[in-house]
Amino acid sequence: DAGITQSPRHKVTETGTPVTLRCHQTENHRYMYWYRQDPGHGLRLIHYSYGVKDTDKGEVSDGYSVSRSKTEDFLLTLESATSSQTSVYFCAITSDGSSYNEQFFGPGTRLTVL
Amino acid sequence: RKEVEQDPGPFNVPEGATVAFNCTYSNSASQSFFWYRQDCRKEPKLLMSVYSSGNEDGRFTAQLNRASQYISLLIRDSKLSDSATYLCVVMILTGGGNKLTFGTGTQLKVEL
Numbered sequence: 695d696a697g698i699t700q701s702p703r704h705k706v707t708e709t710g711t712p713v714t715l716r717c718h719q720t721e722n723h724r725y726m727y728w729y730r731q732d733p734g735h736g737l738r739l740i741h742y743s744y745g746v747k748d749t750d751k752g753e754v755s756d757g758y759s760v761s762r763s764k765t766e767d768f769l770l771t772l773e774s775a776t777s778s779q780t781s782v783y784f785c786a787i788t789s790d791g792s793s794y795n796e797q798f799f800g801p802g803t804r805l806t807v808l
Numbered sequence: 809r810k811e812v813e814q815d816p817g818p819f820n821v822p823e824g825a826t827v828a829f830n831c832t833y834s835n836s837a838s839q840s841f842f843w844y845r846q847d848c849r850k851e852p853k854l855l856m857s858v859y860s861s862g863n864e865d866g867r868f869t870a871q872l873n874r875a876s877q878y879i880s881l882l883i884r885d886s887k888l889s890d891s892a893t894y895l896c897v898v899m900i901l902t903g904g905g906n907k908l909t910f911g912t913g914t915q916l917k918v919e920l
Contacts, residue, residue, distance in 0.1 A: 725906075736895070736911050736913070737852070737895075737910040739907070739908070784852070794840050794842075795840060795906040796854050797854075799853070802851050804849075
């Protein structure tokens with residue numbers, strides 16, 4: 695158990711509304727990641743963070759922003775949700791000190807945009 | 809061509825069978841390799857890292873062939889509880905952390 699929680703676990707929202715997903719970790723890991731998972735695609739990286747206030751884009755970052763004001767929290771915001779952002783969102787961390795840099799995932803947030 | 813390719817399956821096998829999954833990757837700069845297991849509507853969970861010399865963990869054996877850019881996972885004596893989707897994952901180290909590329913997964917169904 696990597697000590698990662700995500701909230702909310704399920705959300706239904708309407709097109710055009712802002713949505714913020716939260717990832718919380720308890721073990722002071724430096725690196726945190728947001729992925730989305732859709733049928734027919736592998737998990738795809740949205741944004742990642744390598745420290746407080748240090749973030750960068752992944753391969754599918756359009757329409758998403760992130761913030762990390764504390765080590766333990768990594769927030770993903772959809773400024774104006776669209777139906778194409780209906781997906782399952784996973785947060786992940788890299789275990790510091792791991793020689794293979796494995797990533798460990800939170801339980802996911804299932805988001806539906808109507 | 810996808811960066812990581814897997815046969816989607818499903819592989820339907822009887823309990824006790826041996827089953828093998830293959831995965832190919834396109835980026836020769838890939839540095840680390842993993843197999844993750846994902847149960848329906850759950851998060852991916854690390855099954856095993858794949859070492860250059862190959863490695864075994866109980867009933868599971870992983871092999872890496874860098875020359876052919878090929879990774880395999882062998883499951884012996886399959887159990888009903890092995891039913892899941894198996895994700896092949898490759899990693900490249902970048903200046904900002906590690907970049908994982910995921911395959912779309914191979915579905916395994918173990919039957920009585």
